[in-house]
Amino acid sequence: MGKEPNKALYSLFFVSEILIAIVYAFCTEYSDGVTNSGGTEAEFAAQDAAAASDMRQMYPFFQDVHVMIFVGFGFLMVFLKTHCWTSVGFNFIISCWAIQLNILVQAMWHMALVEGHFEKIKLTMSSLITGDFAAGAVLITMGACLGKHTWGQLFLLATLEILFYGLNEAICAGILKAGDMGGSMYVHTFGAYFGVAASFFFGPGRAIRDTENRCGGSYYSQLIAMIGTLFLWMYWPSFNGALAYGVAQQRVVINTVLSITASGLTAMFMAVLVKGKFDMEVLLNSTLAGGVAIGTASDLCFNAAAPIIIGGIAGIISAAGYLYLNAFLQEKVKLHDTCGVQFLHGIPGILGAICGAIATAMASMSFENAYAIEETFGEVKADGSGRTIQEQAWVQIAALG
Numbered sequence: 001m002g003k004e005p006n007k008a009l010y011s012l013f014f015v016s017e018i019l020i021a022i023v024y025a026f027c028t029e030y031s032d033g034v035t036n037s038g039g040t041e042a043e044f045a046a047q048d049a050a051a052a053s054d055m056r057q058m059y060p061f062f063q064d065v066h067v068m069i070f071v072g073f074g075f076l077m078v079f080l081k082t083h084c085w086t087s088v089g090f091n092f093i094i095s096c097w098a099i100q101l102n103i104l105v106q107a108m109w110h111m112a113l114v115e116g117h118f119e120k121i122k123l124t125m126s127s128l129i130t131g132d133f134a135a136g137a138v139l140i141t142m143g144a145c146l147g148k149h150t151w152g153q154l155f156l157l158a159t160l161e162i163l164f165y166g167l168n169e170a171i172c173a174g175i176l177k178a179g180d181m182g183g184s185m186y187v188h189t190f191g192a193y194f195g196v197a198a199s200f201f202f203g204p205g206r207a208i209r210d211t212e213n214r215c216g217g218s219y220y221s222q223l224i225a226m227i228g229t230l231f232l233w234m235y236w237p238s239f240n241g242a243l244a245y246g247v248a249q250q251r252v253v254i255n256t257v258l259s260i261t262a263s264g265l266t267a268m269f270m271a272v273l274v275k276g277k278f279d280m281e282v283l284l285n286s287t288l289a290g291g292v293a294i295g296t297a298s299d300l301c302f303n304a305a306a307p308i309i310i311g312g313i314a315g316i317i318s319a320a321g322y323l324y325l326n327a328f329l330q331e332k333v334k335l336h337d338t339c340g341v342q343f344l345h346g347i348p349g350i351l352g353a354i355c356g357a358i359a360t361a362m363a364s365m366s367f368e369n370a371y372a373i374e375e376t377f378g379e380v381k382a383d384g385s386g387r388t389i390q391e392q393a394w395v396q397i398a399a400l401g
Helices: 007-027 041-079 084-115 125-145 151-175 184-199 204-209 219-241 246-275 280-293 305-332 341-361 370-377 389-400
Strands: 028-030 121-123
Touching: 007 028, 007 084, 007 151, 041 084, 041 125, 041 219, 041 280, 084 121, 084 125, 084 151, 121 125, 125 151, 125 184, 125 341, 151 184, 184 280, 184 341, 184 389, 219 246, 219 280, 246 280, 246 305, 280 305, 280 341, 305 341, 341 389
Parallel strands: 028 121
Antiparallel strands: none
16 A cells, blocks of 8 residues: 555554554553452452443443544545555554544643643543544544655654644644533644645655546545445544533434534535535535534533534535636646645634634624533633633634644
């Protein structure tokens, strides 16, 4: 699959995995929900019951996100007719590495910047979900550079990205306390523009010249890629709601379904309006834009019209990007974004962050009581001792920056 890396590079992968195992051995431990620490029979039973409840709550969502990462993203990227096996293989291996590395890196950044002290990293179901989120950001970056890098280059790029992904998340979520339930900012926007920047360094000139011969799709490669799109489309509510809880989680799921159905419709309406027929590139990508755009506001919208409008706008913007802007940027700026991640993840992610800030500013009109606002935002206190809603909205914009 792709150009063979040399033996020294293979050795680097092997040594890296040994180092990861050593760090896990000395710097991590299972959380109380994973191992029993109670001394009495009653404590043991209570911990068992709590762990079983957590598994029932979180494991189905984790598996849904897992399917999105390994099946959804993996098969979506096989649309390149000369890069099918490599796309799936690279997706699988680099996701495994990103999950392992992020569990360590993200926790360490939080301890260094937020908590101010170091201790053993607790391994929980949430650790696995956040690992999948980081892998998603890396795969978005991979999509921008698909077909232009070797496995060794991708490995080093992913390692570097995880370091900055963890730093960015620790600053925005840990220090600024900006909410981003579905990862519109931290996953999609970050991964897209990290990838767009990286794409300038992976032979864009050659890629642009070979667009028709090597970077296009065939009937069968695009048909297989549709499998990835369908998996992503179906499981996106779980991606946005995996770390939510209770009432908020149900709200996230409902809003995400409404938004992503709206983007699917408006994206294809846009394609028919422009080209007079359905466009496969729009079908594979822009139909998912509503899931990205509703992410930040998915737990904040209290009127069903809002997610439909957000998803509809995202579908139109994304489809316009694939129909017009992608080719324009290749020709004028020499920006070769293989999968067009800027128009599925980047711009819809920015839209989602802005909508999240607006929804935050309007939260006092949407939430039924002040305590629900406090539970959602944390820094906004019901007794008025913390931030105001308006201040929190500006923090959301700062996190986008």
